[in-house]
Amino acid sequence: MADDIVFELLHSEIINYALHDPKGSKDGTVQEADLSIVEYIGFAAGYKIMERLTREWPRFKDELDTMKFICTDFWTCIYRKQIDNLRTNHQGVYVLHDNAFRFLTNFSNGQQYLEYAPRFVAYTCGLIRGGLANLCISSIVTAEVQSMPSCKFHIQVQRT
């Protein structure tokens, strides 16, 4: 679909832009990629999407119910597919497993671009965190890519 490709291209350009250092790292050291901006953009987007998405939805029963919503409707809305696997230890840690994460499907399935993978998951981490934040669940979201198109998102809910 046309609108999917627009989102995908814009996303990759945002990452390019965020990594581009205007001052230029002249000392030759490979700078640590600053992905916090990308993550924040995702957060803001997730926060706003959530308000629209939950409009027709009954009130959530509990945290697990909310996570299921993230895995099904939220994911479908953004990536046109559902999360393939959801695991939890029932103590605030959730692992969302996507076997073919869309931002990674265009790359080689081998080891070639594995080191660049973190750049392409930062936005989505923010997206999840923002969505949850709007539902009054504060969390830390990290992602892990072991083999190329599949990706795991770890959600750790902060309890006070």
Next chain:
Amino acid sequence: MAVCVAVIGKDNAPLYIGGVANDTNTDNELSRQWLVHTALDALEERLAATNTNNTNNANAARADLRELYLGLLYSTDTHKIYGYVTNTRIKLVLVTSSISLTGSNIRDAEVRTALRRLHALYADAICNPFHLPGDQITSPKFDKQVKNLILNNI
């Protein structure tokens, strides 16, 4: 006849309180705020009930309580206060006068649709990229749309 609507944030701070008639009158503004805030306790009570009922009560009651629209929260001699809480814990409050102009009672379904519309307007308003979460809604467009809603619907 609706008197005023309010949008209350997650931490019970008002994000928007708007109404029609005598807009510049400060007395009106104060009584509006007071009316909206009287309902907040009742609103919290309903929400708490929702949470406890989920674990032990009958299914029929649960289905009802899981709806976003909470119905009549509180009524005073002159006003009736209706509530609506979104999944994101934004509280929408609608105040109507007890007796409508035509003398007939306000129907529940009307209030429900009005609040749903208000929710849609709110969702649009926060999608403004310059609006930060938790800030008051100052958008004149939102204000205009809400006043339109009050005048045309209830």
